[in-house]
Amino acid sequence: MRLGLALRAFWKALFDRAAAERVAIALDAPIDSRIEQKTSSPQREPSPTAAPQPPAAPAQNPAITLLATLQRDARLIDLIYENLDQYQDAQVGAAARPCLKQCRQSLDRILKIEKLVPANESESVEVPPNASVARFRWIGESSASAAATAKLVHPGWQAAAIQLPQWSGQAADAEIIAPAQVSAS
Known part of the structure; x- marks a missing residue:
């Protein structure tokens, strides 16, 4: 029984983020509290009149949100991942200057650094x-x-206020930093 439960938990946690979080909470809870919960309160069946909980809105990691903002506003990731060996230092500086100015404006707006x-x-x-x-x-x-x-x-630096944009995408898109841009041929 334990082997089957372990395999079910493994596969569920591997493919379902919410299940992985529940497994992590269960594993990290002190053993004493798990024993107390099991012995002190018997499991009750949910009442048939209780309304089903709506699924939680998909969330995006704040690090991805920050990177997406810096890419959208200043094309920071494009600059970082560009092969700079093919350019002169003056060309790199000319490309970096507007990117860095826009990054600073974005950080001032969303983090108040x-x-x-x-x-x-x-x-x-x-x-x-x-x-x-x-x-x-x-x-x-x-x-x-x-x-x-x-x-x-x-x-040193600190964030005096954090005002990240609210993400409203689909769960499957939560790790996308910037969309691919395409044009009609």
Whole structure:
């Protein structure tokens, strides 16, 4: 019985994202809570009067949404995947300049990016004791355990607000970054 259940779970999780998420939740739950659920509340049949739940709207990974926005607005992926060896540095710079300007405008619009530490490079800044490594990364030898004054090498970046466009496509298209463009022959 367990082998059959394992195979069913494997194949269902392989081809059904929602089932994979349910299997992951079940596997990650502490054993004690699974035992408590099994012994404390017997399984009840759903009531026949309960309305069926509508299927969840398809979702797109926020990373794909961000890449799709940068490709649509600035053609960033086209620039990154272009074979640049065939061009002179001046040509690459001329192509990159408008792409980078448009990427910045898009990022400012959807992420509101700002400096993490409001200081200029090489200025002295106070690093709080036990500061998060996500917020402050010591370079070279340091006394990272106590509060210290340090020279700012890079101010870091943070998103002050996130306003990704709402995706409304079909589930089969959730991983598409940019559509293929075609024209009549």
